[in-house]
Amino acid sequence: MMGLLPWFALVIVGIAAMQWGAAQVADVLETACTRWKLPATATGALMGVATAGPEISVNVASVSFGWPDLGLGAALGSNVPALPLAILLSYLSSRLRPGASPEEPAPQVKPQAVQVQALPYLGVVVLLAALTLPPPISGLQWIDGVVVLVAFALYFGRALLRTPSRRRDRVPSGLVKPIFLGVPAIGLGAVASTMGAQKVGARLGIPDIVTGLFIIGFLCALPESYSAWRFTRNDKPTVAVAAVMSDGIASLTLALLPLAFVGTGVGNMAIYMLNLGFLAAALVLYAASNHRDRGQKLGLGLVLPLCGGYCAYLVATVLILMKAT
Incomplete structure (x- = not known):
C-alpha cells in the first residue's frame, strides 16, 4: 500500500493544479460577464465551459497514453455527483449564512434555467445514450464526436443568443495573465492526475472506467460543486446551478471528442448505463419540480431526493462491481 501513496499524491497534485487553472479562467470569465451584463444563465454557460477544462484535458491525456x-470514467464521474452536491451546498450556504434565520426562504433559481440548461443537459444525456448504447453502434466513433459537437454548439449558441442587448462596460485590462497561467496548469495537471490514477487503479486491480469515475471524476467534481456555495452566498443561485449544468454538458460533449475520434468502446456497460440513467433521472426530477413563473426552490424537497438518489447510485455501483468479480 505504501507504494500507492506517491501515485495517489500525484493524482491530488494534478487535480489541484487543474482546478486552480480552471478557477483562474473562470474568474476572468465571471468578471467579463459582469461587465458585459450577461444574464445568469449565459454566465453559467460560459463558467461551465471553463470548469469543464479539467475533464477535457484528462480525456486528451488519457487518449494520448492509451x-x-x-477518460470516459472521469467525464461521467465528474457529472454524476455534481448536481446533488451543488444543490446540497447551495441549500447549506443559505442556511449557514451569518445572521440567517430558519424562516428565511431557500435559494431560488430563475425558471429559465430549466429551458436553457436542464433540458439541453437532459437532451445531451439521451443523445449520448442513443449514440453509444445500441449494440450495433455501441461505443464512441468519430461520427458520434461530430454529432455531440453540433449538439454543444446549438446549446451554447442558444444560451448566448438569449442575452438581451444592453450597454456593456469595458472589460478591465490585466485579465490575460490569469488565462496564460491557468491553461498550462490545467494541461500539466491532467497529465499528472491521469498517470497517477491509472497506476493506482492498475495496482488495485480496478478497471480504468471505475478508476476514472471514483478517483479522477469524483475528486474533480468536489471543487466544481463547491463553487455553488460561493455563488449562492453571493446571491447568485442561478449562476451556481447553471454553471454545474453547463459543465456537465461540456463534459459529455466537448470532453468526449478525443475519445470519439480515436474510437472508444464502453468498458463496463452496466456501470455506463447506471451513470447515464442516474443523470437522466436527476435532471427529470429537477425539471419536474420547477415552477414556470417562480423557478426552482433549492430546499429540502429537492435536496433529499437528489442526495438519496446518489446514495442509491453508490450502492448499485458496488453491487455491479461485486457481481462482476
Missing part, C-alpha cells in the same frame, strides 16, 4: 476508458 487509456481511453479512464
Whole structure:
C-alpha cells in the first residue's frame, strides 16, 4: 500500500493544479460577464465551459497514453455527483449564512434555467445514450464526436443568443495573465492526475472506467460543486446551478471528442448505463419540480431526493462491481 501513496499524491497534485487553472479562467470569465451584463444563465454557460477544462484535458491525456476508458470514467464521474452536491451546498450556504434565520426562504433559481440548461443537459444525456448504447453502434466513433459537437454548439449558441442587448462596460485590462497561467496548469495537471490514477487503479486491480469515475471524476467534481456555495452566498443561485449544468454538458460533449475520434468502446456497460440513467433521472426530477413563473426552490424537497438518489447510485455501483468479480 505504501507504494500507492506517491501515485495517489500525484493524482491530488494534478487535480489541484487543474482546478486552480480552471478557477483562474473562470474568474476572468465571471468578471467579463459582469461587465458585459450577461444574464445568469449565459454566465453559467460560459463558467461551465471553463470548469469543464479539467475533464477535457484528462480525456486528451488519457487518449494520448492509451487509456481511453479512464477518460470516459472521469467525464461521467465528474457529472454524476455534481448536481446533488451543488444543490446540497447551495441549500447549506443559505442556511449557514451569518445572521440567517430558519424562516428565511431557500435559494431560488430563475425558471429559465430549466429551458436553457436542464433540458439541453437532459437532451445531451439521451443523445449520448442513443449514440453509444445500441449494440450495433455501441461505443464512441468519430461520427458520434461530430454529432455531440453540433449538439454543444446549438446549446451554447442558444444560451448566448438569449442575452438581451444592453450597454456593456469595458472589460478591465490585466485579465490575460490569469488565462496564460491557468491553461498550462490545467494541461500539466491532467497529465499528472491521469498517470497517477491509472497506476493506482492498475495496482488495485480496478478497471480504468471505475478508476476514472471514483478517483479522477469524483475528486474533480468536489471543487466544481463547491463553487455553488460561493455563488449562492453571493446571491447568485442561478449562476451556481447553471454553471454545474453547463459543465456537465461540456463534459459529455466537448470532453468526449478525443475519445470519439480515436474510437472508444464502453468498458463496463452496466456501470455506463447506471451513470447515464442516474443523470437522466436527476435532471427529470429537477425539471419536474420547477415552477414556470417562480423557478426552482433549492430546499429540502429537492435536496433529499437528489442526495438519496446518489446514495442509491453508490450502492448499485458496488453491487455491479461485486457481481462482476
